[in-house]
Amino acid sequence: DTAVSQTPKYLVTQMGNDKSIKCEQNLGHDTMYWYKQDSKKFLKIMFSYNNKELIINETVPNRFSPKSPDKAHLNLHINSLELGDSAVYFCASSLSPYEQYFGPGTRLTVT
Amino acid sequence: GQQVMQIPQYQHVQEGEDFTTYCNSSTTLSNIQWYKQRPGGHPVFLIQLVKSGEVKKQKRLTFQFGEAKKNSSLHITATQTTDVGTYFCAGPGTDQAGTALIFGKGTTLSVSS
Numbered sequence: 286d287t288a289v290s291q292t293p294k295y296l297v298t299q300m301g302n303d304k305s306i307k308c309e310q311n312l313g314h315d316t317m318y319w320y321k322q323d324s325k326k327f328l329k330i331m332f333s334y335n336n337k338e339l340i341i342n343e344t345v346p347n348r349f350s351p352k353s354p355d356k357a358h359l360n361l362h363i364n365s366l367e368l369g370d371s372a373v374y375f376c377a378s379s380l381s382p383y384e385q386y387f388g389p390g391t392r393l394t395v396t
Numbered sequence: 397g398q399q400v401m402q403i404p405q406y407q408h409v410q411e412g413e414d415f416t417t418y419c420n421s422s423t424t425l426s427n428i429q430w431y432k433q434r435p436g437g438h439p440v441f442l443i444q445l446v447k448s449g450e451v452k453k454q455k456r457l458t459f460q461f462g463e464a465k466k467n468s469s470l471h472i473t474a475t476q477t478t479d480v481g482t483y484f485c486a487g488p489g490t491d492q493a494g495t496a497l498i499f500g501k502g503t504t505l506s507v508s509s
Binding site for chain 2: 318325326327328329330333341343375377382383384385386387388389390
């Protein structure tokens, strides 16, 4: 059974479009995260949700909005995509504050 | 803001040689975690260190947490081709819940046989 799953695995889209990435975890964890990994492999936290409440929101553009319908899901919606949004986006979950389990990643390419 | 620095950025070794990556934080950490990311893969948790001066071993991997809890290292003895990947250290962020991780930029290890 996949612990943390993300869809889609690849996403190619044009500038200006709106897209969503879905994430689900079946570990019963109480906190979920979104990270962005750039071309230099730098991993940066974007959002964190704990029991459906946003508890951190790093300095990301407000074009990015996390949505959590329940404790097992944390989706990422991106409006008006820009070239600089191209990256790999990882969802993760944890039973805070312990180790985090990452999903397989979504490679977003904006053309 | 809080920073976690990691060196070297890249390291190439011959199979059988040892490898070490170093991690330094600008602030005292309550704990430090290490992750490994294989090429094309996702970060996978390796270990968490909590105590000052702590040393933990996992087979050929040795992890250390500094006495001041501001630095850490990962040492691999007699590298194998399966050790290839990027190794990240991460410390808890300064958010109120302390759940966010601040990652170092990683050390990418390549091993030739």
